[in-house]
Amino acid sequence: MNSSTQTSPPLVVEGVCKQFRRSQSVITALNEVDLTAEAGEFIVIMGASGSGKSTLLHAIAGLTDVDEGKVLVNGQDLSQLSDVQLTRFRGKEIGLVFQAFNLISSLTAEDNIRLPAPSSNDLSKRVDQVLGRLNLQDRRLHKPGALSGGEQQRVAIARALICDPAILLADEPTGSLDFDAGQQICQLLHELSREQGRTIVAVTHEPNVAMWADRVVVMRDGKNIAEFTPDGSRDPQEVAMQYQGLLRRPMETV
Ligand SMILES: Nc1ncnc2c1ncn2[C@@H]1O[C@H](COP(=O)(O)OP(=O)(O)OP(=O)(O)O)[C@@H](O)[C@H]1O
Numbered sequence: 001m002n003s004s005t006q007t008s009p010p011l012v013v014e015g016v017c018k019q020f021r022r023s024q025s026v027i028t029a030l031n032e033v034d035l036t037a038e039a040g041e042f043i044v045i046m047g048a049s050g051s052g053k054s055t056l057l058h059a060i061a062g063l064t065d066v067d068e069g070k071v072l073v074n075g076q077d078l079s080q081l082s083d084v085q086l087t088r089f090r091g092k093e094i095g096l097v098f099q100a101f102n103l104i105s106s107l108t109a110e111d112n113i114r115l116p117a118p119s120s121n122d123l124s125k126r127v128d129q130v131l132g133r134l135n136l137q138d139r140r141l142h143k144p145g146a147l148s149g150g151e152q153q154r155v156a157i158a159r160a161l162i163c164d165p166a167i168l169l170a171d172e173p174t175g176s177l178d179f180d181a182g183q184q185i186c187q188l189l190h191e192l193s194r195e196q197g198r199t200i201v202a203v204t205h206e207p208n209v210a211m212w213a214d215r216v217v218v219m220r221d222g223k224n225i226a227e228f229t230p231d232g233s234r235d236p237q238e239v240a241m242q243y244q245g246l247l248r249r250p251m252e253t254v
Pocket residue numbers: 020021022027028029047048049050051052053054055056
């Protein structure tokens with residue numbers, strides 16, 4: 001681990017570029033993206049389809065190599081790690097949550113949560129803590145098929161938190177949920193960032209999700225062109241107006 005671990009922000013993205021080659025064409029998915037996230041910040045990334053949101057999240061998770069620039073998590077430059085080191089580092093420092101939950105259907109909620117954690121003397125205590133915090137104690141022995149969508153996503157978040165990662169990344173975390181369940185997940189992410197000083201970065205299309213963020217980063221054509229701070233009124237229309245206003249501004253003024 002890098003010696004600057006103690007003082008570095010949990011997440012620094014510096015000048016990251018990523019292109020994909022498709023037969024004759026080259027697609028610029030990320031174009032010199034810079035982003036710093038502090039401990040306890042809940043950041044939401046919004047942008048039109050194809051603007052590079054998922055590619056950025058994957059680059060932060062070390063799931064996608066970048067062509068230029070670097071991603072530092074807790075001071076560690078991901079590009080300096082071998083594949084084995086990166087897998088180990090990701091398991092410890094980066095929690096991942098997906099739209100489709102990605103739980104193992106044959107395992108109970110408790111065993112899904114336990115899965116990524118190396119066995120240790122205090123693992124059972126940690127599992128109990130996480131189950132308790134996510135209000136899942138009475139669901140611990142249920143398999144995913146016997147859980148609601150919101151409960152499944154809470155299990156997925158518990159699994160992402162079990163190793164106490166520096167950052168939690170969520171790709172459309174409410175995309176498979178109805179409105180109420182989605183709002184509960186947003187509130188939970190908001191509370192986790194506050195209570196635990198956890199840095200959370202979520203990708204979404206929905207103003208209903210973005211309104212819970214400390215900071216909304218707006219992406220267009222692979223570039224984070226602007227950002228704004230929701231005013232705390234939890235008004236999705238207000239967030240949608242701010243977002244659309246920034247998105248419509250000509251490139252030279254943003
Ligand atoms: N593996 C890949 N191979 C080729 N092109 C890709 C690949 N992944 C992403 N792209 C392209 O890169 C651009 C950015 O894609 P990305 O998935 O990051 O956008 P997004 O903002 O997350 O979109 P959406 O909201 O639809 O999920 C798009 O033009 C996409 O087609």
